Amino acid sequence: MAVLPPDPVFSLRSPDMGAVNSVCFQENERLLAGTIKGSVFLWDLQTNRSALHFEVGSEPITSLHHTSDRLVTQEKGGTVTMFSIGNSSYVKEHSILGNHLGYCRSALYMNTSNTNEQLLFYPCEESSIGVLHVTDSAAPTQMLVPDDPQLPKLGSVTCFKPFDCASSLFLLAGYESGHFLTWDISSGVMVDVVELATDAMAVDYDPITNRGIVGGAFLRFTYSGQADHL
Structure with a gap:
């Protein structure tokens, strides 16, 4: 008999999120997901709920990186955008066309x-x-x-x-x-x-x-x- 895979540690679902292209952690307490629609969803891993989501652009998010105070996204087509954290939200600083x-x-x-x-x-x-x-x-x-x-x-x-x-x-x-x-x-x-x-x-x-x-x-x-x- 085949061994069944273990249950997932987290199960994060939202009807608004759609397909996910990229993920990254923020200090092991939150998970950010970049979607095919060009949005970023911030998930609280304590409550398994999305505390915040926002649009970056219209292209899929191919890469996400999070430092202690910044979020960097990469979209299909090469555009790189940098965000700073302010008032429990992400504030766009600037974009670079790759x-x-x-x-x-x-x-x-x-x-x-x-x-x-x-x-x-x-x-x-x-x-x-x-x-x-x-x-x-x-x-x-x-x-x-x-x-x-x-x-x-x-x-x-x-x-x-x-x-x-x-x-x-x-x-x-x-x-x-x-x-x-x-x-x-x-x-x-x-x-x-x-x-x-x-x-x-x-x-x-x-x-x-x-x-x-x-x-x-x-x-x-x-x-x-x-x-x-x-």
């Missing part, structure tokens, strides 16, 4: 050292990646543009993973062509390129063991210097 037609999700890097730096990596048009300073809205947005003429045609960025190594911040980014570029964020310089797999949709990397994993609809690769096909 002009990205693919399905690459944004990634939030949070430095736990004394600097408490928070950087948002988001896909832009062509093969570019934007780097937004979440904690300092006045800081200029950094752009990572693979303009080396020796590179092959990369296509759009499909996934990326920020990571710390040797006290420096790097970004591992995958592209439609199957190439993965490693960027040194402090200098904005590309430091490595390797061809792993086309149509990659997700990537993760552990700098301690120097191993990572790339996933897509029909593939899974692990890599350590070179890719080993599973």
